[in-house]
Amino acid sequence: MKNDIIIGWIGTGKMGSSMAGHFINSGYICNIYNRTYSKAKPLIDKGARWCNNPEEVALKSDIVFTMVGYPEDVEEVYFGESGILKALRPNHICVDMTTTKPSLAIKIYELVKSMSADFIDAPVSGGDIGARNATLSIMVGGEENIYNKILPLLELLGKNIVYQGKVGSGQHTKMCNQIVIASTMIGVCESLLYARNAGLDSETMLKSITKGAAGCWSLDNLAPRIINKNYEPGFYVEHFIKDLGIAIEESTRMGLKLPGLELAKSLYDKVKNMGYGKKGTQALMLALEEISLIKQ
Amino acid sequence: MKNDIIIGWIGTGKMGSSMAGHFINSGYICNIYNRTYSKAKPLIDKGARWCNNPEEVALKSDIVFTMVGYPEDVEEVYFGESGILKALRPNHICVDMTTTKPSLAIKIYELVKSMSADFIDAPVSGGDIGARNATLSIMVGGEENIYNKILPLLELLGKNIVYQGKVGSGQHTKMCNQIVIASTMIGVCESLLYARNAGLDSETMLKSITKGAAGCWSLDNLAPRIINKNYEPGFYVEHFIKDLGIAIEESTRMGLKLPGLELAKSLYDKVKNMGYGKKGTQALMLALEEISLIKQ
Numbered sequence: 343m344k345n346d347i348i349i350g351w352i353g354t355g356k357m358g359s360s361m362a363g364h365f366i367n368s369g370y371i372c373n374i375y376n377r378t379y380s381k382a383k384p385l386i387d388k389g390a391r392w393c394n395n396p397e398e399v400a401l402k403s404d405i406v407f408t409m410v411g412y413p414e415d416v417e418e419v420y421f422g423e424s425g426i427l428k429a430l431r432p433n434h435i436c437v438d439m440t441t442t443k444p445s446l447a448i449k450i451y452e453l454v455k456s457m458s459a460d461f462i463d464a465p466v467s468g469g470d471i472g473a474r475n476a477t478l479s480i481m482v483g484g485e486e487n488i489y490n491k492i493l494p495l496l497e498l499l500g501k502n503i504v505y506q507g508k509v510g511s512g513q514h515t516k517m518c519n520q521i522v523i524a525s526t527m528i529g530v531c532e533s534l535l536y537a538r539n540a541g542l543d544s545e546t547m548l549k550s551i552t553k554g555a556a557g558c559w560s561l562d563n564l565a566p567r568i569i570n571k572n573y574e575p576g577f578y579v580e581h582f583i584k585d586l587g588i589a590i591e592e593s594t595r596m597g598l599k600l601p602g603l604e605l606a607k608s609l610y611d612k613v614k615n616m617g618y619g620k621k622g623t624q625a626l627m628l629a630l631e632e633i634s635l636i637k638q
Numbered sequence: 639m640k641n642d643i644i645i646g647w648i649g650t651g652k653m654g655s656s657m658a659g660h661f662i663n664s665g666y667i668c669n670i671y672n673r674t675y676s677k678a679k680p681l682i683d684k685g686a687r688w689c690n691n692p693e694e695v696a697l698k699s700d701i702v703f704t705m706v707g708y709p710e711d712v713e714e715v716y717f718g719e720s721g722i723l724k725a726l727r728p729n730h731i732c733v734d735m736t737t738t739k740p741s742l743a744i745k746i747y748e749l750v751k752s753m754s755a756d757f758i759d760a761p762v763s764g765g766d767i768g769a770r771n772a773t774l775s776i777m778v779g780g781e782e783n784i785y786n787k788i789l790p791l792l793e794l795l796g797k798n799i800v801y802q803g804k805v806g807s808g809q810h811t812k813m814c815n816q817i818v819i820a821s822t823m824i825g826v827c828e829s830l831l832y833a834r835n836a837g838l839d840s841e842t843m844l845k846s847i848t849k850g851a852a853g854c855w856s857l858d859n860l861a862p863r864i865i866n867k868n869y870e871p872g873f874y875v876e877h878f879i880k881d882l883g884i885a886i887e888e889s890t891r892m893g894l895k896l897p898g899l900e901l902a903k904s905l906y907d908k909v910k911n912m913g914y915g916k917k918g919t920q921a922l923m924l925a926l927e928e929i930s931l932i933k934q
Contacts (some may be wrong), residue, residue, distance in 0.1 A: 388923050418792035444836070467707045467850045481846045485916050504846045506838060514836040521832055522825040522852035528820030528898035533814040536885070537803035539892040540740070540810040542802060550777045554763045555873075558854030577851075589832070596835040597932045605901055634894045 344369045349495075351375075352396050352419055352426075353440070354382045358409035358468070360473035361439070364498045366390055367485030370611035373402045395424035405492065412584055413442045420450055432458035435488060437481075441465040441581075443588050444510035444517070445595075447483065451509040460488045463509060463515040467502060469576050477501045479521075517592060518587040523560065523623075524606035530560045532570055533628045535634065544569045564624040573621040573628070578585040580619035583610050640665045645670075645791075646699030648692050648715055648722075649736070650678040653762070654705035656769035657735070660794045662686055669698045692721035700789065701731040708880055709738045716746055728754035728861075731784060735776075737761040737877075739884050740806035740813070741891075743779065747805040756784045759805060761812040762796060765872050766928045773797045779807035813888060816881040819856065819919075820902035826856045827923045830864055831930065860920040869914065869921040876915035877907050 344595060347370070351362040354376040366372050366388050375392045375398070376382040386392050393399045396419045400406050408419055416438060420426050432633075436454055438447065438461070440444040447463035455493055462484035472478040478500035482489050489505050496503050506515045535557075537547045552561050567573070586607040592601050612629040613621070619626075643666070650672040654839040658836045662668050662684050670686045671694070672678040684689050692715045696702050702722055704715055712734060716722050722732060732750055734743065734757070743759035750757040758780035768774040774796035777787050785801050792799050802811045829852075833843045841862075848857050863869070882903040889896050908925040909917070917924075 372658065416660060467847070467852070469851070472850075479846055479850045491886065500850055502844060502846065506842055506846065508837075511836075511838055514833070514838050515843050517836070518833050518838070518843050519847040519850065521829040522822075522847065522854070523824030524859060525828065525898065526818075526852070526854060527819045529818040530863070532821065532896040532898050533817040535812070535894060536889055536892075536896065537814050538819055539894055540807075540813070540888070541804075542807055544811050546800060546802055546809050547814050550775055550798065551763070551815040551818065553766075553798055554775045554815065555855045555859075556763070556822070557763070557814045558818070558822060558856075560852045560854075561818060563851075591850070593868045595834055598833075598835055600828040600832065600926070601901055601905070602821065602828050602898070605897055608896070630896070633897065636899040 344371070347405060348373065348403045349414050350399040350406035351390070351404065351409070352399055353409040354385055355409070357473045359385060359616075360470065361407075361409060361499050362390065362516065363494070364476050368498055368589045373398045374397050385470055389612050393420070396422065397424040397428040400426040400429035400434065405437065405495070407437045411581070413438070413446050413588070416440050416446060416450075427453060427457070430454065430457045430459050434459035435462065435492060435630045436460070437462045437463050437464050437492060439464050439466055441511060441516050441588075443584055444513040444592055446511045447513050451484070460485065461509065462492060463512040464496065465518050467516065468500070472500070480504070481506050481512040481515035483507060483513065484509045486510070488606045494529060498581045508635050512593070518584070520582070521589055521600065521603055524586055525602040525606050526560050527564070527623055527626050528602070528606055528609065530558070530565055531568065531624070534565060534627065535630055567622070568624050570626050573618065574624040575620065575622035578619070579610060579613050579621050579623060579625055582623050583607070583614060586610060639668070643701060643718065644669065644699045645704035647686070647693035647705070647784040648695055648702065649705040651705070651707070652766045653769040655681060655895035656766065657700040657705060657795050658686065659684065660772050661791070664794055665742065667694075669695045669807065670749050692716070692722045693724040696722040696725035696730065699792070700788065701733065703733045703735060705735045707736070707877070708883070709742050712736050712738050712742060712746075715800055720874055723749060723753070726750065726753045726755050730755035731758065731788060732756065733758045733760050733788060735760050735762055737763045737812050737881055738809060739885075740809040756807065757783065758788060759786055760792065761808050763815050764796070765794070765906070766873075768796070777802050777808040777811035779803060779809065795801050795829045810888070813885045816878070817885055817896065817899055818902045820857050820882055821898040822854050823860070823919055823922050824902055824905065825896070826854070826861055827920070827926050830861060831926055863918070864923050869917040869924070870887065871916065872920050874915070875906060875909050875917050875919060875921055878919050879903070879910060882906060
């Protein structure tokens with residue numbers, strides 16, 4: 343057991359469980375909390391120590407990671423009645439790996455700093471597979487010396503770890519990532535819809551276009567699922583909608599008008615309204631079919 | 639000099655010159671025609687034989703390739719007063735490599751077949767670099783036995799050569815390619831605009847996102863040019879507008895509504911109206927800046 347640093351982990355969903363698991367596997371003492379106890383049970387069986395709330399996690403740990411769902415969840419975990427801030431000590435380090443608002447990262451940072459502790463925003467991309475295989479991309483914002491201090495821990499979770507600048511920069515970078523994916527998904531789905539209606543064989547069509555200027559991750563990884571009408575989630579529609587909402591809020595605040603992002607948000611809202619919030623982002627295809635009045 | 643087959647080549651622009659050049663370099667007799675003589679001159683200096691019109695090219699050649707600009711140009715070259723059809727003989731093979739309307743490919747095919755000759759549509763992607771290095775993607779439509787006959791010639795021009803099905807399928811596949819690129823470019827430009835306004839370092843941001851789920855050719859190849867405000871053409875805005883117009887026309891005919899494609903077309907029209915028709919597709923950034931009222 344490593345005793346030099348005690349880790350706290352809040353949020354043991356699909357991503358968080360795998361991530362916290364890497365710390366346990368590496369021999370760290372790991373205090374955990376999750377809203378739903380049952381989801382934390384497998385980690386407890388592996389040696390994690392259960393805490394009754396975020397405050398207790400903070401009390402018993404040197405560094406507290408959070409990986410929860412929505413900005414509201416992050417706020418509850420930090421500012422709630424039994425939140426992290428209640429137990430914060432000088433030199434505590436808090437790392438929020440949830441994808442959330444850059445403005446919230448800044449708000450937490452300021453409060454945490456006022457208590458002589460530190461805060462880092464470090465959202466990830468790479469999905470549940472990346473979490474499981476410790477190949478996540480981690481986008482880090484905050485003070486660089488704190489980043490350097492926690493880098494060995496982040497290296498247990500991901501491969502492509504990049505320091506992006508002051509607090510909030512990690513979240514902003516994640517927004518850039520989601521903005522590219524949003525419009526790319528539209529292009530990929532529209533292309534498959536066109537192919538099918540033009541009488542092409544979609545798989546043969548992909549052989550022509552995946553290696554050239556149209557080539558992209560979504561075409562390689564999600565187009566085959568769409569062809570097979572497999573809409574099971576890699577990444578949930580409703581989580582993507584959360585991210586796109588944050589991106590629109592932030593870009594509007596900056597005075598930007600991003601029509602592709604807005605279009606993607608409206609299409610994904612449609613997917614959710616059709617009842618597919620828990621499907622994968624490739625379910626965008628279903629909204630495009632509906633718009634063209636194509637029966638499923 | 640290879641004498642088994644005499645090649646005709648119509649259209650010696652940026653792409654066509656490189657492509658015809660590969661045939662000449664391989665020892666084929668090559669009859670060429672181009673609307674502007676001066677652009678054909680370098681090929682003539684390499685041994686190509688000048689013809690005064692498409693009819694003369696067809697008359698003197700066994701197989702005629704066309705690589706011109708717009709559907710109207712293809713029509714002129716085939717149906718014009720001194721067009722290819724005037725000199726068509728049985729067993730002649732015509733190969734249109736221009737990106738044009740699937741419906742036009744079908745029209746030419748039917749006329750050519752009625753004269754006991756053959757027609758193949760074989761648009762390409764890969765740009766001027768692909769043409770120069772003979773690494774083009776070639777998407778082929780038409781009769782499969784004719785495809786097999788000309789495959790050794792296509793292999794002198796490209797690497798990823800895929801038979802897509804009956805006549806028009808090559809053009810349809812190219813449309814799928816352009817539909818993906820259209821929306822992807824919106825995502826890439828919006829992401830860079832967001833990054834700049836969020837105070838991120840755009841190059842550092844790219845380090846986080848290019849290898850993951852946002853990864854795409856445009857991000858790898860065009861984002862760095864956009865960051866450097868380099869809008870010189872790889873692929874012309876006005877040619878892309880032509881392609882998007884065809885894609886909209888065809889998809890509308892199929893009863894499809896593709897909102898991403900429509901958005902891209904309207905944004906690229908804006909780029910052209912701003913005077914950037916001869917810039918590269920990455921100049922989409924300039925229209926997005928204008929929409930957000932950002933000064934160049």
